[in-house]
Amino acid sequence: MTTAAKRPIRAVVVDDEELSRTLVREYAAGHDDIEIVAECANGFEAVRAVNDLKPDLVFLDIQMPKLDGFEVLELIGPDVGVVFVTAHDDYALRAFEVHAVDYLLKPFGPERFAEALAEARGRLARRERTPSARVAASARPAGTYLRRILIRTGARVEVLPVGSVDYVRARDDYVGVVAGGTERLKQQTLAELERQLDPARFVRIHRSFLLNVDRLTRLGPATRDSYVAVLKDGTELPVSRRGYARLNELL
Amino acid sequence: MHPILGSAERRTLYLASWTVIGLLVAVAWSAANPEAGIVAALAIVVPPCLVQGFVCLSAWYVCRAAPLGARSTVRTLAMHTGAGMVAAAVWVTAWAGWTRVLGGLPAFGGIPGGGSPAQLAAVFAAGVLLFWLSSLLHYLLAAFERSRGAEARELGLEVLAREAELRALRAQIDPHFLFNGLQSISALTGTDPDGARRMCLLLADFFRSSVRLGAEEQVRLDEELAMVRAYLEIEKVRYGPRLESEVVLESGCGSSRVPPLILQPLVENAVRHGIRPLVEGGRVRVAARCDEASVHVAVRNPIDPDATTPPGTGVGLANVERRLATRFGREAIVRRKRDGAWFEVDLRFPRIESAGAESRPHVQPPAVADARRGGER
Known part of the structure; x- marks a missing residue:
C-alpha cells in the first residue's frame, strides 16, 4: 500500500460471544495497519460505539441481542465499511445487497481474515459508501413487513414496535413517527417507510400522513372534497379523497 | 397389461414353448399316422399349434375374472373348463380345416382329409389340456407379479419412513x-x-x-x-x-x-x-x-x-x-x-x-x- 495506508484502519468488533471477539482481535494483531478501537456485545453498544468513535470498519455479527446486524447497519449509516461475521451462510445475499465489504463464515482462519482486510483497505481507499435505502430495505427478510421502527438520536437508539405507532407524518427529508403522543424524527421518506410497513395496517390517508388503522375511531367530512380522521386520543388528521378511497377499501 | 404380451422377452419365450409343443404333438401325430412322413406331420401340426398358442393367451382374462381364492373351486374349475372347451373347439376347427386344405394339395395326397372322429376327439382333449396348462401359467405369472409389486411397495414405504425419520433426526x-x-x-x-x-x-x-x-x-x-x-x-x-x-x-x-x-x-x-x-x-x-x-x-x-x-x-x-x-x-x-x-x-x-x-x-x-x-x- 502507498501513503494512504499510513493511518491504520480503525475497527469496531461487534459480537455477543466474547470468544469470537477475542479471535478477531487476535487475527487483527497480526496486521499493523488495523487497530481495534472497541468491542461491543450487542446492537445498542455497537450503535453507540460507532457514533462516538467514528470507526472505518465494523466486524458485525448478525444474530445478537437487541438489534441484529442488519438493523445496526441501518442505524450506523453508509460511512462505515462492514464485514459480517457469522456462522450462518443464509444471510450472504442480503449482505451482498447492502454492499458489505466481506462476509466471514465462522469458523474462519487468519488467511481469510487477511483477505477481508485487504478488501476493506481497497474500499476505504476508493471511498465507497453503502447505499442507505438498500440497507433499510434489507433490514428485514424479503417478503415480510417491518416489525419495529428504529430511531436513532445521536448515540441513543429507540426501538418502536410498529403496533405502538399511531401515525407517521412527512417532514421534509424526515418522517415524524408519532407514538403515545410523542413524535420522533427519523431520516427516511414517507414513501420508503410506507413500502416497509404492512399495507393492511398502515394506510396512506394523505400525501403527508400514514395512519395505523387500529387508532381510527371516526371518519367525517371536512370540506366538500376532503375528510378528517379522528383518532382514539382525539387527534384529527386530514384525509384526502384518494386516502378516503384507500381507507374504505380496507375497512 | 397382459403379462405375456406386455413384455417382448416373455412373448419370445412363449412362442418358443409353443413351437416345442408343436414339435411334440407332431411326433405323436406321426406315430399315429406312420404312412405320412415327419415333414408332412410338421406341416399339418405346427400351424394349428401356433393358433392354439394365440388362443390360449385368453386364459389370462379368465384368470383375471376368477382370481384364486375369490370364488369357489368348483366355479373356478367350471369357468376354465368352459373357456378351455371353447378354445379347443377353435383349435379342432383350425386343425380340421388346415388338414383339409393340405389334403387337397398333391404333395400331401393320401392324408386323411379332416381326420377321423377318434383323432379329432383326441385333438380336442389335447386342446382343453393345453388351455388348462396356459391357465396355470397365467396364475403363476399373476402371483409372481403381485408379490413383486408388493415387495416394491413395501420397500418404497420403508425407504420413505426411514427418510422421514432421518430427516427428523438430522x-x-x-x-x-x-x-x-x-x-x-x-x-x-x-x-x-x-x-x-x-x-x-x-x-x-x-x-x-x-x-x-x-x-x-x-x-x-x-x-x-x-x-x-x-x-x-x-x-x-x-x-x-x-x-x-x-x-x-x-x-x-x-x-x-x-x-x-x-x-x-x-x-x-x-x-x-x-x-x-x-x-x-x-x-x-x-x-x-x-x-x-x-x-x-x-x-x-x-x-x-x-x-x-x-x-x-x-x-x-x-x-x-x-x-x-x-x-x-x-x-x-x-x-x-x-x-x-x-x-x-x-x-x-x-x-x-x-x-x-x-x-x-x-x-x-x-x-x-x-x-x-x-x-x-
Whole structure:
C-alpha cells in the first residue's frame, strides 16, 4: 500500500460471544495497519460505539441481542465499511445487497481474515459508501413487513414496535413517527417507510400522513372534497379523497 | 397389461414353448399316422399349434375374472373348463380345416382329409389340456407379479419412513452448533489451549452420543438428559456467564424410555431464542419427573418481554410434536406456556419402562444389555 495506508484502519468488533471477539482481535494483531478501537456485545453498544468513535470498519455479527446486524447497519449509516461475521451462510445475499465489504463464515482462519482486510483497505481507499435505502430495505427478510421502527438520536437508539405507532407524518427529508403522543424524527421518506410497513395496517390517508388503522375511531367530512380522521386520543388528521378511497377499501 | 404380451422377452419365450409343443404333438401325430412322413406331420401340426398358442393367451382374462381364492373351486374349475372347451373347439376347427386344405394339395395326397372322429376327439382333449396348462401359467405369472409389486411397495414405504425419520433426526441438531463450537475452539487455541482441548472433547462426546442414541429407536431418559447436559456445557463455553443451566431428574425415572434426541430441539430453542437475545442472559431449566403412567418434561427459559423479533420458525418444536404423535398418538401432549418474561414447553407422554411393557422387542432391555456387556469384558 502507498501513503494512504499510513493511518491504520480503525475497527469496531461487534459480537455477543466474547470468544469470537477475542479471535478477531487476535487475527487483527497480526496486521499493523488495523487497530481495534472497541468491542461491543450487542446492537445498542455497537450503535453507540460507532457514533462516538467514528470507526472505518465494523466486524458485525448478525444474530445478537437487541438489534441484529442488519438493523445496526441501518442505524450506523453508509460511512462505515462492514464485514459480517457469522456462522450462518443464509444471510450472504442480503449482505451482498447492502454492499458489505466481506462476509466471514465462522469458523474462519487468519488467511481469510487477511483477505477481508485487504478488501476493506481497497474500499476505504476508493471511498465507497453503502447505499442507505438498500440497507433499510434489507433490514428485514424479503417478503415480510417491518416489525419495529428504529430511531436513532445521536448515540441513543429507540426501538418502536410498529403496533405502538399511531401515525407517521412527512417532514421534509424526515418522517415524524408519532407514538403515545410523542413524535420522533427519523431520516427516511414517507414513501420508503410506507413500502416497509404492512399495507393492511398502515394506510396512506394523505400525501403527508400514514395512519395505523387500529387508532381510527371516526371518519367525517371536512370540506366538500376532503375528510378528517379522528383518532382514539382525539387527534384529527386530514384525509384526502384518494386516502378516503384507500381507507374504505380496507375497512 | 397382459403379462405375456406386455413384455417382448416373455412373448419370445412363449412362442418358443409353443413351437416345442408343436414339435411334440407332431411326433405323436406321426406315430399315429406312420404312412405320412415327419415333414408332412410338421406341416399339418405346427400351424394349428401356433393358433392354439394365440388362443390360449385368453386364459389370462379368465384368470383375471376368477382370481384364486375369490370364488369357489368348483366355479373356478367350471369357468376354465368352459373357456378351455371353447378354445379347443377353435383349435379342432383350425386343425380340421388346415388338414383339409393340405389334403387337397398333391404333395400331401393320401392324408386323411379332416381326420377321423377318434383323432379329432383326441385333438380336442389335447386342446382343453393345453388351455388348462396356459391357465396355470397365467396364475403363476399373476402371483409372481403381485408379490413383486408388493415387495416394491413395501420397500418404497420403508425407504420413505426411514427418510422421514432421518430427516427428523438430522433436524434435531443445528449444524451451526458445530460451526460455532469450532469457532470457539479456534479462539481458545490462542488464549487458553487447555480450554480448547476441553471444548474438543465436549464436542466429540456430544456428537458421539448423538450418533449412538440417534440410531436407537428409544433411549433411557437419563441418557437423553446426559445429552442435554453435554449440549448446555458446550453452549456455556460459547456464551460464557450469560448462560446458566439446571437439569433435574426425579429419582426413579431414569429408566423410562423416550425417543432419542427428543429434548434436543427444545433446549436448542431455549438457548437460541431465549438466552441469546438477552444481553444479561439467564438460566435454562430442564426438569423431568414421572408418575405411574406418564413422563413429564418441562423446558423453561427466560425471554425478552419487549422483543418484537420473530420467535423462530417453530420447526424444532413442530418436529418434536410430530415425532411424539407418531409414537404415542393422542397420548402425547405438548404444551407451550408464555408468562411475562418466561417461556416453557411441557411434554407429557406415556411411560414405558425398560422391562415389562416393552412394545418393540428388538430393543434390548438394559438388564440383558448389561449382561451382554459383562460377557464381553
